[in-house]
Amino acid sequence: MTDFGKAPETKVAPQFVATDYARILVVDDDPILREFAGVYLSSPTIEVEVAEDGRVALERLKQGGIDIALVDLEMPIMDGFELIAAVRAEPSLENLPIVVITGREDMEAIDRAYGTGATSFAIKPLNWRLVSHQLSYVLRNSRADAKQRQGRRLAEQADGLKTNILRLMRHEFNTPFNVILGFGRLIERHSDNAAIQGHARQILMAAEKFRRMHDQLMESARILSGDIEVTKKVFSVADLIKAAAREALRAGGKSTDLKLADRTGNCEITGDYDLLLTALRNLIENAFTHGQAPIHVIGQRTATGRVAIRVCDAGQGMDQTSFALAIQAFKQGHSALHRTEDGLGLGLATAVGSLKAVGGEIHLVSGENVGFGIEMEFPLELD
Structure with missing residues (x-):
């Protein structure tokens, strides 16, 4: 059974320090601790859900909508270690912040929890004010990391799109260039009109200059964007x-x-x-x-x-x-x-x-x- 500390005589004001909306899942086999979690962590912007064991928690997490989980390590059916491992195996949950509850002297359990994928830990007996601040801190960092990951994904998508556009341009521009140059040469060679021949030469000069600029631009864009395969x-x-x-x-x-x-x-x-x-x-x-x-x-x-x-x-x-x-x-x-x-x-x-x-x-x-x-x-x- 989890050591949850002395019960309050009266319900206290919400303790969770957060301004943005968040949903917490508290996973513990002790019904009194789950009740305390709802009392101390709920607020107008914080919603608390509970689960009595790891199996129930995993099914709830798979449904989505949970921002952070507070998980006891010692539970029947599926303990906290097994739950963390199962959560990290789910692609949609691999970045979910998980704070584990453990004993003050149980460093082995803390090391194992971190090795499995825990984000942080809280020490029993629980000080709910400290737990509130701990959850707020972990959630804030998790959301900042999520923004960075999104930024990296957008940058990678932009780089990929840019590379594909450049490759398409290199390929597709060759045909119209060749058509312009080919017909320009035919007109220059076969026309008996000196003025038309002069115009054809002007077209050929402009087309050649355009092609050189295009080739330089494509080559430069490829190199400057890092789209390079170095060979020996x-x-x-x-x-x-x-x-x-x-x-x-x-x-x-x-x-x-x-x-x-x-x-x-x-x-x-x-x-x-x-x-x-x-x-x-x-x-x-x-x-x-x-x-x-x-x-x-x-x-x-x-x-x-x-x-x-x-x-x-x-x-x-x-x-x-x-x-x-x-x-x-x-x-x-x-x-x-x-x-x-x-x-x-x-x-x-x-x-x-x-x-x-x-x-x-x-x-x-x-x-x-x-x-x-x-x-x-x-x-x-x-x-």
Whole structure:
């Protein structure tokens, strides 16, 4: 039988400290304690229900609507330990706060109850005012945790929706792009009208620019959102520099303005080729767009055994504050609606994201005999 303390001579005012509505289930085989619980815990905002054993309590909990349970550990049919285990096995009840009632010296029972899934405990003989405050505290924390879980679920759903939309856009945009480009080329080739040919060329130029912007946006969104599968491949620093230069030249720029050098001794890397290629290509494109020729791309080993590839130009340069702004997505030192230069403002941010995925980073540097430089540094081998 539960030790419930001395009975009150008269009914006292409700003790439960809570402003929000809550329903408590008190589970105990002692009818007097259940009666006391109703006296001391009920209030205009608190409703108390009772159950005489674990089996009855479990059936009631499965029906829903209970916010917190006060459970005695020693009961017939189904004791408190068995009840807690059964509750935690129910997906809809796995986060229900459960406060157990136990003896003052029974630390073994407290440890076992926590191991089974109890949230807190109350010591016999029960001080109903303290029990009231204990239940209020546990319930408040439980509701705060529930809000955090809901926030995480909503964030995960939003991330999943965003990822699916981006994947759909990458797939579905290819068809209309190809149609526009295909028919534009046909019109340009087969029309005898010079004006129509000129219009076709304008359409092709706009479509190509649109496709490049679309591809960059999709690639950047994938990397910046963390939708990345890192893969390993063996390749040389020299090959990486040459490939990044070729891709950057396709977006604009003169090959005569680009000076490439590999000072690593044809060092080999075991890492994600595509991510490093994206990072370096974006740095070179950024130099073409915002810097001044000549542009030097230099690969070298660092004193710490990593690889550093520096992209330098003869531009004006940038301080650390401006650089910190420039490596953020959609930033060019101006707002997105008041740009003075072409581009999406994603190149440097995407490079940072690509390098971060492979354990690398970007630094602002001053190159030798040049005005401005950015250096990407990364390990020789991906963990």
